[in-house]
């Protein structure tokens with residue numbers, strides 16, 4: 001991880017420095033880097049790209065962060081029109097919200113700085129047959145631009161014209177986004193600007209949005225999302241947000257996050273194109289975090305009981321020591337065993353499993369949400385194991401689809417459950433390439449997933465208690481898998 005981290009810091013610093021000395025040769029190098037990064041942003045298997053933490057998703061997010069290093073240069077580029085067309089295409093195909101944010105952000109930046117491209121946004125918004133996720137993204141782009149251009153008459157008039165039809169959309173989320181954008185424009189614009197723009201025409205609608213308790217409740221959800229309530233496309237264009245804040249908000253694993261301090265140590269002069277961090281934003285991050293997490297105001301005395309630990313410290317300074325020699329970084333040999341723990345809820349169980357998986361060299365630990373790794377209860381059992389273990393986010397509802405796809409890749413689906421057709425662990429011959437499924441703490445493995453399993457394994461019990469703890473069950477089966485390979489001498493690095 002250290003080598004990986006260092007490479008990313010040096011390479012992205014190089015991208016930044018390239019723009020500091022404009023010349024024909026640096027321009028052609030930049031163009032070539034941009035083309036390669038665009039290529040990476042647009043490739044990857046559809047299945048893999050869907051999951052936060054997958055190799056494809058990580059590769060694409062990294063390519064997007066690096067592309068952002070060139071954003072000030074791109075905004076002046078003679079090929080900007082082609083780039084904008086490419087962004088609209090990406091908006092259609094980028095599935096994961098964490099990566100879509102970069103597409104929405106780049107589009108909004110272009111539209112803020114270059115009004116000549118705005119008709120494209122209005123045209124796309126007037127495609128009433130578009131898919132919901134695209135319209136939601138177009139609303140998000142409109143919101144980002146609104147925050148910067150709320151005093152411009154033409155912009156506000158076009159915004160109302162394009163967004164008002166979506167207020168009547170049957171799709172709840174699309175409707176809520178359209179409401180939020182228009183409400184934001186109304187709140188931000190000066191009253192005399194409101195009077196002279198299309199906003200006047202929707203005054204009765206906005207009054208309804210302001211007064212109606214249900215609309216108020218929905219708005220509260222928008223306030224909780226940093227991107228939707230406080231994100232600023234220009235002010236947040238910092239190394240700190242691109243490489244740290246964004247990843248922490250999205251629940252990236254810690255090894256994907258780079259502190260701006262690392263860049264500070266590599267760049268000899270402060271980067272001009274993109275600042276390391278924006279001091280004035282710090283207060284906003286802080287206020288937003290307290291509001292979003294409903295934390296009491298922190299007091300100075302760290303021993304006071306009023307001090308509440310933050311769930312995710314958005315702008316923390318996770319850092320790797322650059323003094324670690326490169327040779328120390330080693331790739332851990334991994335077993336072809338994936339542990340699917342998406343059905344589990346308790347952070348303690350997931351933390352314990354993370355530790356077992358890391359120690360045994362499991363290929364990947366699959367979680368319902370990466371955010372659990374930021375919880376104190378998870379970390380108290382995981383210690384730092386999750387920093388050295390490949391993690392993948394697969395939502396509970398997507399688990400059947402994920403398992404089926406893995407079976408096509410050659411994995412045997414093994415359920416760990418007390419069921420009629422289960423084989424006792426002491427009689428089970430566990431296949432080489434497996435995906436182990438554990439059940440929910442209360443409900444176990446639901447029938448739709450039980451029927452997907454190629455094999456079920458049960459740990460024999462003799463006591464009165466109905467079942468074992470799920471973390472213990474998973475660990476016992478993983479150990480048996482390893483024990484069977486130790487006998488055949490297959491797991492040399494562990495033996």
Ligand SMILES: C[S@@+](CC[C@H](N)C(=O)[O-])C[C@H]1O[C@@H](n2cnc3c(N)ncnc32)[C@H](O)[C@@H]1O
Pocket residue numbers: 416417418437438439440441442443444445457458459460461466467468469470471473
């Ligand atoms: C606490 S159990 C779930 C509740 C359980 N179905 C019951 O009715 O008591 C949580 C999970 O732990 C695992 N588990 C617990 N005891 C087990 C055993 N003896 N054999 C195999 N898996 C077990 C299974 O994955 C199960 O879904």
